[in-house]
Amino acid sequence: MNAEPAELAVVFRGPKALCREFSLVLEARGIDHEVQATGIPDPGGSWIVTVPPALAHRAYDELTRYSAERSMPRSIPEATPPFPGAARGALGYALILLLTAYCAGIGLFGVDWLSAGALDAGAGREWWRALTALTLHLDQEHLLGNLLFGVIAGVAVGRLLGPGVAWASILGAAAMANYAEALIAPVAHRAVGASTAVFAALGLLAGLAWRQQLTLRQRRWYRWSPLVAGVCLLTLLGAGDAHVDVLGHALGFLVGVGVGWLQARAGEPRNRGRALQIATGAAAALLIGVAWIFALRSARI
Secondary structure, X not given: OOOOOOXXXXXXXXXXXHHHHHHHHHHHOOOOOEEEEOOOOOOOOOEEEEEOHHHHHHHHHHHHHHHHHHOOOOOOOOOOOOOOXXXXXXXXXXXXXXXXXXXXXXXXXXXXXXXXXXXXOOOOOOOOHHHHHHHOOOOHHHHHHHHHHHHHHHHHHXXXXXXXXXXXXXXXXXXXXXXXXXXXXXXXXXEOOOHHHHHHHHHHHHHHHHHHHHOOXXXXXXXXXXXXXXXXXXXXXXXXXXXXXXXXXXXXXXXXXXXXXXXHXXXXXXXXXXXXXXXXXXXXXXXXXXXXXXXXXXXXX
8 A cells, every 4th residue: 555655745635536626726826746545545535635845834825725715605696687778778879979970070050070079188178078079980980880889888787777877877987087088198189989988888887797796705706807807808999009099998997997886886776766767868968968069169169
């Protein structure tokens, strides 16, 4: 029969399968070890994991922490029914973008809408540009891309928060991101497009899911996975050529994460009534209309 080697310290004794699993943990941590059968019948398991004596304390600590996470029960989040009307909220978003594109295309009221409503770092006092810039696009490809991704992200947020609260939150997060961009960007910086709102919606989704996961008894990587996934999507979709507003995308995502996290922590939305959704959705649309009134008046002065 094989004897346990005297020059190695035994850090675990048990079934073969569990010894193999712990071996992967030690291997991932770069700890030299061996897994072998003792050859001695033992009800608790006849396999052992051994390490050099100098590494015994570190190995035991890693296996203890892994065992604690491994045995931690995974909580299942309480299922809540999705809000109705998410598609109607996305339709409102699409109509606003299309209507603005039409008005800008024909130069309604004899105004250059692109110049009047674009985000302009040199016009810091013109707060309305943080809103109007979200509705403007440089060409059809730019518009169609933001329509597609905005509708998808908006429907997802709308199902979680309701269409009115969702789009008011997206608009608020995107406008804050745009305003921050105008303050920190070079004076010559100008930008347009709903992509900041699209990434704000993505950030909202990540923030809502992240906060929910943090409240559950999950392994560490499970709890942080929504935020990691959101950052990966931001990296894949938010970068591009020199014409892509990377700063705006990043700020939109970060502000969206913060807004979503705060809403999840506050337990929003507590009220599932239609009145709240109608009021918040109408307020968001009205705010865009007011911003354009200021922009057009400023351009005609």
